[in-house]
Amino acid sequence: MRSMPARFETLPNRRQIIDRRALSDALGELTPDSADITALRQGMVALMRTALEAGRAEIARRIEEHPSRGTEASSAQAFLVDQILRLIYDFTIQRLYPISNPTSSERIALIAVGGYGRGEMAPFSDVDIAFLTPWKQTGWTEQVIESMLYSLWDLALKVGHSSRSLNEMVRMAKSDLTIRTGLLEARYVWGDQALYDEASARFAREVVAGTARTFIAEKLEERNSRHKRMGDSRYVVEPNLKEGKGGLRDLHTLFWIGKYVHQVSTVAELVDKGLFTREELRRFQKAENFLWAVRCHLHTLAGRAEERLTFDFQREIAMRMRYADRPGKSAVERFMQHYFLIAKQVGDLTAMFLAHLDDSFAARGRRFGLPKLRRSPRKLSGFILDRGRLSLPSDDFFEGDPVRLIEIFALADKHEVEIHPSAMRAAARDAKLIDARIRKDPRANALFLDVLTSHRDPESVLRWMNEATIFGRFVPDFGRVVAQMQFDMYHHYTVDEHSIRAIGLLAQIEKGDLKEDHPLASGIARQLVSRRVLYVSVLLHDIAKGRGGDHSVLGAEVAMRLCPRLGMTAAETETVAWLVRWHLLMSATAFKRDLADFKTILDFVETVQSPERLRLLLILTIVDIRAVGPGVWNGWKRQLLSNLFEAAEEVLRLGHKQKGREERIAAKQQSLKLAMAWNDSQIAKAARRLPASYWIAEPLDILLRNARHIAAAGDRPLSIAAQVYPERGATLVTVYASDHPGLFYRVAGAIHLAGGSIIDARIHTTRDGMALDNFLVQDPFGRPFDDVDRLTRLERGIEDALANRNRLADRLAQRPLARTRAEAFTIEPVVLIDNRASNRYTVIEVNARDRPALLNALAHALFQSKVTIHSAHIATYGERAVDTFYITDLIGDKVDGATRLKALERRLLDAAAGEEAREAA
Incomplete structure (x- = not known):
């Protein structure tokens, strides 16, 4: 617990942000003789609102002018809130609820806690405050606190608040880690200074004393849980600035631990305590400044407390922070590369900080959060073990033979031991010793290849090499x-x-x-x-x-x-x-x-x-x-890759001849016959009715489902079945209907209206004019439809679309657009038409920005072009959709002729760009 942070004192031109004296004078002139509390409070709030807006506008102007001054902007926000709180407090106790003879119980200390207590705030951060009273609240203290909270809410500030007596504060801090951490950052804002000083002393004496090891262990466990929640990597492409790995919360955790152990009030004091070197402090402050700059820009752009650096904000922040395009790398990619390098620095600082901390607690037990050594290796090529971790016998050990910079990682892999953070720091410092001579050294290359192809855990050791910058030096x-x-x-x-x-x-x-x-x-x-x-x-x-x-x-x-x-x-x-x-x-x-x-x-x-x-x-x-x-990986992709592997392996084994095709068809038909308990006549009828391409394309389990479906349909002209297909992580939708043009686009539209996304489609026509179409469908989260009601709704929607019971085009047009994140990307649609990829079909591949009902639009364009779709293959890569169609003209031939192909390409391009074209119009 502490008083005004030094960072406020270094803020330039503070009165341009808010002039408390001038505002105090203006408040004094508010109807000085009035006793109308409501009117007085409204007048005060109006003045404060104007001051708050003006202060925020000044801070926004400053960060726009100096877009990289993150810590200054965060301090300015906290300073502004401090002055507003002080003015509201004074006005409340002097004008709204004055008390001439306060008792010893009628004292209040207003303190800032959490991030606000540190003196750091983004434009839309919560205002975390605590009202401290010596004992149980009196009527007057309740009035003051309630009135202040209403004033803050009227200013549209998001306030996190608590009201506690000294005893309650101590009791709750002992039992709740979150409260204890918030109070660790607590800072006097206004009110009774003596009461704050007493609270600060009791917190140090009764809560902190003797509990450092427990606090450290709990904080490290909390950090690990948070990392797991956030994806457990600092290299996720839409990182969480605050909670993610390598983000601000990791820096805060280091400070909390250092502050708890050594009762310091600033990060700089941790250098004297041996938890940071001067260089590490500089890197801490540089990382903190960058992350705060990005966070302030993010809040400003979002207009709310947004912490996730999503694609739609990345490009705008890169522009605000004045990154420029370079050959092969856009401004946004350069900005994000800088972000990830900063996140990596935060990881390096954490490792070194914990090592320093570990050394200071060495005599009291085992290391924090790190496994015990399983064995003690003997042959270490001159390296030594320091409490179970690979370390250096001297600080200049790498200079004696720079190949050791690779060897230390090979030894760590071979003996399955960790590398001491001090050795990692020395490796990062000496990485520059890896030059062209070392890169060509056969011993160094053999050691690197040993790590890369290790039978143990190459991923972890390569990640260590990367953290120490050795990897990039050795393989530029x-x-x-x-x-x-x-x-x-x-x-x-x-x-x-x-x-x-x-x-x-x-x-x-x-x-x-x-x-x-x-x-x-x-x-x-x-x-x-x-x-x-x-x-x-x-x-x-x-x-x-x-x-x-x-x-x-x-x-x-x-x-x-x-x-x-x-x-x-x-x-x-x-x-x-x-x-x-x-x-x-x-x-x-x-x-x-x-x-x-x-x-x-x-x-x-x-x-x-x-x-x-x-x-x-x-x-x-x-x-x-x-x-x-x-x-990204799923059962459907596994099946497709397995099918391709097996088909290709057969061709390679049999010498590029199409042997086995007839045998495969016959084997599938025989298996189907047994599964359906058919006689020879029944399987022969099915074999005659369905083309060879059907028997090749569909796996046995779908053949079986289709056979049962056809049998149940009897003579009906339309039969639809939707069933969960767990092997592919999707829902199988089978449509058995009299074949007619436009069937595919209508089904695609109906599936979209039901909230589904088609990931694959196989379109078959029986020799007696029936369509047998199999669609694999997933929900927007890549999962199968598995609820009975949703399956029924899906079937009914397709039936209505095919029977033309509702105007499909109108309903699709009325459906609101989703996928706003995809709109952060500009993808020009491309249509590729290939008449050589297949002996029987014209193959069309459409690349476009993914959006709802894209497949329906493309299928409708093909219908208008008077072609027949035989199969459709739908792949999505994030915001990009790649839809491939195997088509023929209406008499079953490939589509050719330059004029016709050009018209087909134009129609598909218009369909692919349809949404963007409509938006532009």
Whole structure:
């Protein structure tokens, strides 16, 4: 608990923000003889409102003029609120509820707690205050407190408040960590100074004394829980400035712990206590200043207390803070890269702070929040163990042989021990010793490859290397993507974090830890001949992002240069370069193409060419998708990749011939016959009625569901069934109806109106003119519809649309737009028409900004173009939608002719851009 922060005293031109003397004089002139409390309070509030608005406008002007002065802006906000509170307090006790002979009970101390107590506030931060009384409240103290709160609420301030006696304050601080932390930051604002001083002394004596270890443990546990809630990474692309990992709350936690242990009042005093060096203090203040600047801009733009740095604000804040575009990197990407580097600094400071703290508590027990050493390794190449952590025998140990900068991480991996923070700090300091000579050193490269391809925990050790900046120094191409964000809604992490997570996932798959999620990949991983090729490919697959070209092509060039340096053979180098060049091929083929079309498989195999490459590519594709972020991987993607792998493997094994196709169809028909208990005649009838493409395209479980559906439908011209399909994490919607033009776009519109999103569609026509269409549908959160009422509503909506019972187009137009975050991105629609990708169909791929009912609009455009859709494949990558259609003209031929193709492209472009065009109009 403390008095006015020093940071207020350094505020320039404080009276331009608020002139308390002038305001006090103006308040004194408010009808001086009046006894009308309500009128007096209203007059006071009106004056305060004008002062508050003027003060906020002045602070906003200052940060607009100096957009990087974050701590100054946050101090100015708190200073403004201080003066407003003091004026309201004085006016309340002098004019509204004056008391001539106060008793010892009629005393109030007004104190600031929490962030406001620190003297830091963003434009829309809560005003956290506490009213302290010596004992139980009297009638007068209740009147004063109530009147002040009403005045603050009338000013539209969001007030967090408490009213406690001294004894209540002590009792509650002992029992509640949040209250104790708030009071730790408590600061005298106005009122009875002696009462505040007594509260401060009692807090130190009765609450803090002797409880430091408990407080530290509780705060570190609270921090870990908060990190887990926020995604447990400081490299999420829409970070929470306040609560996220590497955010302001992490800096606050360090100060709280230091203050609790050493009773200091400022961060600077922690240097004298040995918890920070002068350089670490400078980095703390730099990080704090930057984060506060961003937070103040964020609050101002949002017009509310917003803490999440979402895409729609990132671009505007980058402009406000005067970041500029550079070749290959936009202003917003440069701003966010700076943000992530600051968040990384906060992580480094935390590690060092805890190490200093640990040393000061060394005699009293084991370290804070860190595991005990499992064993004591012997051969440490000159390094030493300090309380179970790898450390240096002398401060100049790295200078003697800079290869040790790599070796320390290889030893940490080999012996499964942590690196002492002081050694990490020395490594970060000496990282500049890694020059061209060290990068070419065969021993250094062998040690690095040992870490990368470790059978233990390569993810953790590579992350340590990255934290110490050794990784980027040793592999400069990797250094270019450190803290680099990808400004889209698909990728959740920075490029370096994504790559390191992918390596961790690869290690888990190889160990069999993810066997349930990836049975195929887990089995294949043990058969690989080229294990280290795979690890290096995963590391390099995104290494050329942000260079202003195709990162796959540029990444392959990086691989050709880097792999020989790492000690890889010419054959290994070629395979790594191939994998980096084609690392998106398998997902693009599986998610955007019709795997039932044999030409798709042949084209894919023509690029892959070998079974080993196919195995490597499958695992690389899986870890790449999973490392994008939580919720991106699902059962449907697993099934599509497995189908493509198995079809390609069969072609490679049988020498590029379409053998096995007839056998596969026959096997499926035989399995269906047994499952349905059909006789030969019944299966023969089904085989004649449905084309070969149907039997190839659909897995056995859908064949079975379709057969039961058709049997239940009998002679009805329309039958719709919606059922949960847990294997794919979606709902299977089957429409069995008399085939007619426009069926697909009507179904797509009805599914959208029911709140669904189509992720895949297979459209089949029986030889007697019935449509049998299978749609995979998810809700807006990527989950299946599983409620009976919603399934029924879905079925009824499709039935109404097909029977034309309501005006579908009007209802779609009336539906309000969602997906406001996607509007932060500008995506020009592109239509690609390919007559070579399939022997039977024209393949159309549409890239556009994702929005509700996009698929309906595209399908309607195809209907107007008088073409038949045979299958549709829907993929979304954050804000970007990629919809692929396999079509023919109405007589079953490919669509050709330059004029017709141009008209088709124009119509689809208009449909894809429809929403934006309407908005612009």
